[in-house]
Amino acid sequence: MKLKTLFAALVLSFCSNFVAAAEAPLFYGQGYSFVVQDPAAFVAAMDAYRASPTGSKTPNTVVLSQNIVNGDYAGTHGVNVFYPT
Structure with missing residues (x-):
């Protein structure tokens, strides 16, 4: 009985370390x-911002995508911005 209790305690302790160590x-x-009515102008504006002093200091990654099949949603383009944590 003591061996089962010890084993269960070790397993629970080991599992809790995985939960606590989650990154x-x-x-x-x-x-x-x-x-977007003029995609080329939109890309030019994004490029101009990224080349500006403010845009070049921003530690993010920007992804531009075109919506091809989006049903009733009116958006033609999407911009996703990712920041490091």
Whole structure:
């Protein structure tokens, strides 16, 4: 009986270490949708911001995507911004 109790205590202790040692996410992401009439101008504006002093200091990753099949949703493009945690 003591051996079973000791074994159960060790298993619970070992499992709780896995729960306590869970790592935080590596990044945080936020998505935005836009209705874009002139995609080339939109990309040029994004490039100009990223090349600006403020945009070049921002520690994020920006992803631009085009919505092809989006049902009734009006957004034509999406911008996803990821920040390190």
